[in-house]
Amino acid sequence: MWDAVRAAGALAERALWGAEASVRLGELERGSSLGGRLEELRGRSVLVATGDQLTAALALIELDGVARRLVLCPPDLPRKVVPFVMATAAVDAVVSDRDALEAGAASVGTFVTCSARLAPASSEPAGSHHTEWILLTSGTTGVPKLVVHTLASLAGPIDGDRLLTVPAVWSTFYDIRRYGGLQILLRALLGGGSLVLSSAAESTADFLIRAGARGVTHLSGTPSHWRRALMSPSAHRIAPHYVRLSGEIADQAILDHVRACYPGARIAHAFASTEAGVGFVVDDGLAGFPASLLTQRGAEVELKVEEGSLRIRSARTAIRYLGSSGEPLADRDGFVDTGDIVELRGARYHFVGRRGGIINVGGLKVHPEEVEAVINGHPQVQMSVVRTRKNAITGALVVADVVLRTAPDSAESGRVAELEREILQRCRDALPRHKVPAAIRFVRFLGVAGTGKVVRQHA
Amino acid sequence: MSVRASVLAQFERVAQEQKKTLAPLTDDLVLLESGLDSLCLAIIVAELEDALGVDPFSAAAGAEFPVTLGDFIEFYEHAAP
Helix, strand or coil: CHHHHHHCCCCCCCEEECCCCEEEHHHHHCEECCCCCHHHHCCCEEEECCCCHHHHHHHHHHHCCCCCEEEECCCCCCHHHHHHHHHHCCCCEEEECCCCCCCCCCCCCEEEECCCCCEECCCCCCCCCCCEEEEEECCCCCCCEEEEEEHHHHHCCCCCCCCCCCCCEEEECCCCCCHHHHHHHHHHHHCCCEEECCCCCCCHHHHHHHHHHCCCCEEEECHHHHHHHHCCCCHHHCCCCEEEECCCCCCHHHHHHHHHHCCCCEEEEEEEECCCEEEEEECCCCCCEEHHHHCCCCCCEEEEEECCEEEEEECCCCCEEECCCCCCCCCCCCCEEEEEEEEEECCEEEEEEEHHHCEEECCEEECHHHHHHHHHCCCCEEEEEEEEEEECCCEEEEEEEEEECCCCCHHHHHHHHHHHHHHHHHHHHHCCHHHCCCEEEECCCCCECCCCCECCCCC | CCHHHHHHHHHHHHHHHCCCCCCCCCCCCEHHHCCCCHHHHHHHHHHHHHHHCCCCCCCCCCCCCCCEHHHHHHHHHHHCC
16 A cells, blocks of 8 residues: 555655644655564554554554455444454454553454554565455444455545545544545545544544644545534534535435535535445435436446345455355345345435344444344333434434333323333443434334234335 | 423433433533534434424525524524424
């Protein structure tokens, strides 16, 4: 990767700006974030588990081409799943800006500290490996799936997304350890730009002020990120040329609100997922995407709709899943099923939800089964179905329909309120906040399909 | 109940339920500094839709998004059927 970063030119003027520290790309010509220990990581499977995004970015730049495999730990990865991730990816070295215990990697042989305070590097490292990049995505059972990419599959060009005429200052509300954020890091590094990194410790208002002060030109985030930005008193501290929404359904209301706030900006919404890569980028200001994208000849990305869901084939889809489950990532023809259900209205396809009822709360996936299992653990509950309720702030909220073993009669409204409290408390004790139902509705029965499964609606 | 009273009641209820410390509810309070995060605001918007029958956030753009609590109340007052 470093060769491509350098080939994009103007290293002295370009930078990665974090909330606490910054590094000019030119400094990386003779400096190392890894304390001069890069050679110890050659050919290894390296877990990059940093607290800070800047140190992660610096480590990735140095390690691509040197490590055999890079495993990117997202910031909120639960400590208890780290051993599973390390075993699945055969990790034999850890890079972190924290100590080994904090990084959840006390047992690994090689532990290298990385820092934004660069150490002198003696010589330019030679690339020796086609590094695998491993991204984590949420699975149904609470353990993540490990998705294999390469730099080529992550950074390949996409039609309709070639837009850089000025030296771009990119920024993203996303964390760069997630697919959406990593896309922006790579665009900045390989496309000759700079990048303002977000920080989990910083308020939306402070981030926008910082990005504005660096002259951000290209800013990306989920519709939920953007709704939050538009509600910030600092929304007008940035004047982006390009606004990008991805990771959730961009409805017409949010596209219109972004347009009203940044009338001079090109506003694009993109479809991308960790497994399927970037599917399309649309910038006509309308929700959904033109059906004509499905019939384009010779396109770099091929789209099709089968059994209601969008499927994607391109050089940018992930290579495979890592691990023993043997689940194929693509079908026999190389199409990846995104699981996103689309509906044709006129000449455009619109997203209407996810197969399996997966709920996207502000960019965080919720598998209904996981929540139902907790609710069904209550002794008074016979069965439940967890579904999505559309929401203008987070895109969706989780709500639950619950059938009780013995329905209390209408005179017992106090008992109903008590049961609701008990069930919610159970959920709060067992689940992260975004998975706890915002509302519980007691119903007499639930639809059950011929398969014996509870009927789930797509939206 | 007036729109204002409904909004204030929901802010207090959700803050308590989500164990968040709520800043004093004055009209110039910046929403993102109220002590409530996006998830809390999302729940408030859902509850208000049930109580008032409107969701001004989902309507097409005309007004800018509310920044302060005063803007938020006005947002709903203008949208109320």
